[in-house]
Amino acid sequence: MLIACQKCPAQIEARLSGPGRVVRCQECHQLNAFLRHAPDGCIYFGDYKIIREAGQGANAMVSKVRYLPTGANRAIKMFCADEMSGHAQKEFMRESRTAMEMLHPNIIRVFASDILGQIPYVVMEFSSGFNMDQLLTKFGPIEQFDAMTIARYVLDALDYVWNEFLMIHRDIKPSNILLDKDGNVKVFDFGLVTGHEAAAVDLSAVEGTPYYLSPECLIEGAHLDNRSDIYSFGATLYHLIAGEPPFNYETLDQVINARLRESAPDLRNVFAHAHPAIVAIIQKMMEPEPDHRYFTAADCKQDVELVLAGQDPVNL
Structure with a gap:
């Protein structure tokens, strides 16, 4: 009908x-x-x-x-x-x-x-508020230390899910992080998380421009672990502070090729006043090789909290 x-x-x-x-x-x-x-x-x-x-x-x-x-x-x-x-x-x-x-x-x-x-x-x-994508559209880039405050809560959520369930999210991006009306940070779409053992990638499922996907997520048949989410959240943090995603090219092929062949872009190229420690944390999160990234979200969270306290990171 x-x-x-x-x-x-x-x-x-x-x-x-x-x-x-x-x-x-x-x-x-x-x-x-x-x-x-x-x-x-x-x-x-x-x-x-x-x-x-x-x-x-x-x-x-x-x-x-x-x-x-x-x-x-x-x-x-x-x-x-x-x-x-x-x-x-x-x-x-x-x-x-x-x-x-x-x-x-x-x-x-x-x-x-x-x-x-x-x-x-x-x-x-049901939680009323704005997701990070909506905040970027409405207000522009987020102040870098405010972004790192958001980061500590997201990293804690990622660490919890990996440690308790051996699960990964696989779709961390600005639109999946909410700031509710009371100022609480919430990650959603964990109803579609993927088990570590079942995390084979199907490239035919990649839609739109994969600004936040880890390099290994773009390799046919790759199996992912928590470090893939750490990469995706690093790309998300870059976007929150810079006001534009990393590898901000026009076509899907350009973004994929850059993700597979290039190191993470330096945040200071688009935001000259980026704090050096924040730049270093994001680059560590976005290392092309998973073995060169933070081993756990907890390690990354520790560095974020040290920077927020005015101290130097210890896990770089």
């Missing part, structure tokens, strides 16, 4: 049943959630009342919802099943259930995950 796209004038060919479906429009390429409308005019998804759409990712859309049994606000991320293989859906369930065990003040809590009808979904803590 043909259904009107919610984002553009196009018509979408979709077969709907049960609670609904998430479908991508082939004209505007935006995702649409076609869900059950109740007699009261509201939209529901299982035990959740949809309040508003909050954003879209590569293959999922996020909405603010109200959990009907308790009245609590939550965020629900609904995935487009048409863009997930059967194996990917099984991995999603396994990984998101592990994410439900993660209890850390700097990680967005995951409460539930399942597949309802044709929609895989994960239910998360």
Whole structure:
């Protein structure tokens, strides 16, 4: 049947049943959630009342919802099943259930995950605020010591996940780090983290411009560990302070080739007043060879905290 796209004038060919479906429009390429409308005019998804759409990712859309049994606000991320293989859906369930065990003040809590009808979904803590990408767009670069204050919390979250679950995030970037309305730093999308033993890279899944991916993440069949996340967060810190990502080239091929062949750019090339110790920390995080990076996020956090205290790093 043909259904009107919610984002553009196009018509979408979709077969709907049960609670609904998430479908991508082939004209505007935006995702649409076609869900059950109740007699009261509201939209529901299982035990959740949809309040508003909050954003879209590569293959999922996020909405603010109200959990009907308790009245609590939550965020629900609904995935487009048409863009997930059967194996990917099984991995999603396994990984998101592990994410439900993660209890850390700097990680967005995951409460539930399942597949309802044709929609895989994960239910998360709802936290109002701005992600780092939004802050960069709205206010420009972040003051370097403020960025390092944010870093100490993100590094603590990464260290916790690696030590407790032997998991990596694999998608650390500005848009996945939130500063909530109370000033708390939160990392999210850990519902899509990857187990160390299962971290084979599929280059066909690389979309957009991979400004933050580690070099080994761009090598077909590579297996990753926590040092890949450390690299990605180093690239994120560079962006927060410089106002532009490292290897800021125009095309995907240029970015990939630079990532594989070039050392990390010097932050001072775009921000002359960068503190030398901060430059050194970011370059250590972004060493092309994993063995030359910080061995753990805790080692990196120690250096960050020393710099914030006006002392010299000890793990470079």
